[in-house]
Amino acid sequence: MKITLDLSKLVQQGKLTPAEADRLKGLAAHDTGALGINILVGFGVVAVAAGLGALVPNIATAFVIGAALFALGLGLTLTRAQQWWLLAQICTVAGALIFCGALLTYYVGALHALLIVTALLAVGGIVARSGLLIAASVIALGACLGAKAGYWHATYALAIYEPLMTVVLFSALALATFWLSHRLPADYERLALMASRTSVLMVNFGFWIGSLWGDRLLLLRGLTRADRPEVVIPDWAFGVGWAVALIAIGVWGVRANRRWVVNVAAVFGAIHFYAQWFERLGADPLTVLLAGLITLGCALALWRFNRAMADGSN
Template identity: 45%
Template structure:
């Protein structure tokens, strides 16, 4: 577990001696140097892959390079080589994007291929304990249910997307309550990604509606407002600060989308919107202070 501490403040408060602080700074410097090496190696591997792709431009090249990078990073993650963990994470994600993107471009018109890619990313993310891969798998799931592979355009089946992603959010939340800490973290990352995508789908629906069902944006605007209200209320009582902040941000996005759609972009509407945004920000800051104080009292 990683914890961030201000050593200077701890020394000033007498909770840490100067010699102990210097020893900890030495460890931090070593970690920083290793991180820099990992990042440089990751960027170098990415540059080499791009160079090979430019020299041999084809989807097969992209797939092959993606497979090599993904397998190399995956093996290092499985082996738990801590000093190369960041490098492994970088090349594994680059490889997954290249491999998945290449296969999707070649065979994406077949539904089973898209489903297999989504499941493969999810399984790889769990096995390698990679939050990025798990998050990408949720994005792949959203693409699978919202992209018409024959036309390569959005299907606008927004109601189905919202329902599917909401169900996935619920399943992941229930799973996170029953999983050990390492896998709980992955479930929460995937759940948060799904929550963001649900709100994006609601936003698109509130502006453009759903062509498949023939629903206007008003239906989505009302449903989004009710969902945000219900979800935000639950999050406050459950002390889920990330959810509260997310609901507040998308609540503001929803409000101002409808505000400017109704009033237009004129001086008074912009002024009023700015004042309201400041009020929302102050209210959110006050909630965060209250939540922090409540958590400190419990501790």
């Protein structure tokens, strides 16, 4: 268990003696030194891998470098040497991402390649106990449904072509992994919570896109080969469903003392509000002013909630 303490404040409050604070600082200094060594070695390993990739720029090189880095990270993880934990994480994550990127490039983003990448990232995350790889596996699963993101000059893009399927699939995954988190050992509990939280983000992205464009159920029609007239779930249905879901999850988060859940509900509630407000009312001085005032009120309420939670945990 890792705990963050403000030693100076604790000494001022009389909860720690100066001698006890100095002892804790000494223990932390050893960990800080090991952390610095790990970061330097990790950057060195990644730089060597990048140099090799630049010297021999082909997919085969990426496969070899990715596999070698992942094997090194996995080996360090299995030795359970605590002083090399960060280096193991750097090598494992970098190796897995390079290997999976090479696989997707080789198969030009085909569905079977995305499914393989999802499985590899999930297994790698469990074996290496890497929350980042677990989160990446959930995102890769979303890509199997066509979800994608992009960037070009001063513009970010998010595309989800199956909003309903995204909401249903990742809601089920969020609930399943949250249920598992209560039944797994501490190390794997963290991974299950990471998968659950990433799934919650995907659910909100599905609602967000659906609330703006609706859903034509293209995947479902393609699988059933239906010749019936096209069925479209309207955008307002997603908007109403999203609002109800955010309120329900926010209320549950307050009652269950889940600060992360409450903050996520508040953030996406603000996104939902802004998206629908300007989509329906347009952008003019009055709507901008009213939206800002409402958002400030919500921010104040969230700040008071977080402060109350923090005071209650002390």
